[in-house]
Amino acid sequence: MRLSQAWIVASKDFATFTKKKNIIYSTFVLPFVVSIGLPGVIWYAMHKSGGSISPPELTILLPALTFFFMVIAGLIPTTIASYSMVGEKVEKSIEPLLATPTTDGEVLLGKGVAAFLPPMGAILAASGVYMFLMDVFTHGVLGTYYFPNWNDAVLLFLMVPLAVVMSVEWNVFVSSRVSDVRISQQVGMLLVLPLGGTYVAGELGIVPLGDVNTSLYIAGILAVIDLLLLYVVRVTFQRDAILTKWK
Amino acid sequence: MDGVTLNVAEGEVFGFLGPNGAGKTTTVRMLCCLISKTSGEARVGGYEVGNDGDSLKIRQMIGLVPDNVGLYESLSAYRNLDIYGRLYGMTDAARRESIQRTLTMLGLWEKRDVAAGTFSKGMKQKLAIARALIHDPQVLIMDEPTANLDPESAKTVRDFILDLKKEKRTIFLNTHNLDEVTRICDRAAILNTRLMATGTLGELEGLVGGRKVVVVLAREDAAVRSALEKKFGQGVASDGPKLTLAVSDPDGQVPDIVDAVVRAGGRVRYAGVEGSTLEDTYLKLVRRDT
Incomplete structure (x- = not known):
């Protein structure tokens, strides 16, 4: 496996993505809307709705809201990964690419990196904005700055990357079965359901999302799923199958 | 495909003729190590097709013009070639020189910064040929290079292939255009899932009636x-x-x-x-x- 070769494939995809407005919007707009919108909701609830939120309520609410970045992690790689694979099929550019002295693994890694880095960058940047605004808005109630903390470090630097990898792998697999970018995206988004369910459970206090051990437990589950999907994708991504069986 | 035994000499332009579904593209894909053969033996430049260790070497020495041009339509002509030059391991200087040379040869240098998606079919085909030539391959494999082109564009591509012939490159031309084979090729084979005949054009012409x-x-x-x-x-x-x-x-x-x-x-x-x-x-x- 030559990382340089994989990086060329990734940089080619980056160059292609920058020309696609829908990819740029779907990757960067949602995280930043969430990063401003969620603190805005908290601020509104605390100051404008006439009510108030107690510190214990905030300590349940904040980690649950932060978990929303996990939902985003499952969601936004869908567009980019779908385009990366199905786009190549639609433009028929996969055959000349595979005819170069590049292995299947290098092409797969390159495409994985190209689909991983933009969502990760967007989520980390947006989470920085989110944590800053949340600290500003909640400091008066909590008497301390809630962010950063260990639980969110685990979420952002362990769980989110694992969720993005899972989404990328899932979408690569889905892309091998369809020949339309939109269908690929729609099926790919099914992955968001369990993450969204966990988010809702956290909001309802059913799953203690503010607990580091819970986060590590979820991260462990994600790691196992990632490995299983990696195996499936590696078996699926064979040049023979890509050129003769992929729709 | 079955019973395909043929040999293409170095520097030869070889026509691979056959109707749709005859197995021409399958043969090309096997030779480019894109799909696996189920049995038999094939060698390109002395390297064995199907041997994992030789596959990368074979792909390094081949330039492929597939039947679908498969360009990155949102990227410029220059960027399309630059990506492939990098994938073939060319240095920055070698890439710049080769891109300028091939685009100039094909009359696309002035359009180098234009997105490939805006090109006409003929220009796209020429860009696909430039892409196949970017690393100066010993063997050029072209799959229906003039299919779907208007007569003028087809002539431009044929003339360019004739220029390449003068450079003594080995060219494997997949086509069902008999006129193209007559004008360009030294030898040809006729395929219809199995090899029907192979030889010089004179030999093939003499096969029926003489x-x-x-x-x-x-x-x-x-x-x-x-x-x-x-x-x-x-x-x-x-x-x-x-x-x-x-x-x-x-x-x-x-x-x-x-x-x-x-x-x-x-x-x-x-x-x-x-x-x-x-x-x-x-x-x-x-x-x-x-």
Whole structure:
């Protein structure tokens, strides 16, 4: 496996993505809307709705809201990964690419990196904005700055990357079965359901999302799923199958 | 595919003829190590197709022009070639030089910063050829390079292939365009899921009926026919003033035949070699097989 070769494939995809407005919007707009919108909701609830939120309520609410970045992690790689694979099929550019002295693994890694880095960058940047605004808005109630903390470090630097990898792998697999970018995206988004369910459970206090051990437990589950999907994708991504069986 | 045994020499332009579904693209994909062969043996430049260790070396020495050009349409012509130059391991300087050379050769240098998606079909095809040539490959494999092109664009591409022929590159031309093969190729093979025939164009043309000398006299003349039979054997057929002679070397014996006609007192209105064409052979072999 030559990382340089994989990086060329990734940089080619980056160059292609920058020309696609829908990819740029779907990757960067949602995280930043969430990063401003969620603190805005908290601020509104605390100051404008006439009510108030107690510190214990905030300590349940904040980690649950932060978990929303996990939902985003499952969601936004869908567009980019779908385009990366199905786009190549639609433009028929996969055959000349595979005819170069590049292995299947290098092409797969390159495409994985190209689909991983933009969502990760967007989520980390947006989470920085989110944590800053949340600290500003909640400091008066909590008497301390809630962010950063260990639980969110685990979420952002362990769980989110694992969720993005899972989404990328899932979408690569889905892309091998369809020949339309939109269908690929729609099926790919099914992955968001369990993450969204966990988010809702956290909001309802059913799953203690503010607990580091819970986060590590979820991260462990994600790691196992990632490995299983990696195996499936590696078996699926064979040049023979890509050129003769992929729709 | 079954029973395909052929050899393409270095520096040769080889035409691979066959109807749709004959297995031409499958053959190309196997030779480029894009799909696996189930049995048999194939070598490109001495490297074994299907051997994992040799696959990258084979792909390094081949330039492929696939039947679908498969360009990155949102990227510029220059960027399209630059990506492939990097994938073939070329240095920055070598890439710049090669991109300028190939785009200039194909008349696309002025359009280098224009998105490939805005190109006409002919320009896209030329860009795909430039992409295949970017790393100066020893072997160029072209799959239907003029299919779907208008006559002018097709001629441009054919002329370019003829220029490449002068550079002594080995070119494997997949096509069902018989005229293209006649104009460009040194040898050809006819495929219809199995190899039907292979050889020089002359050899292929001679496979059905062979070439004959045709002499048209000013008027029907039995004495001339008799004289020709005496000199060239019984392979003389007549149809009024038209005589057809089956001889061993049609092209070489035309002057002798004309001389014999004149000596026998006949007057020649026309003399030449006629016979089966590549098209005759192709159609006969393909129809016989289906």
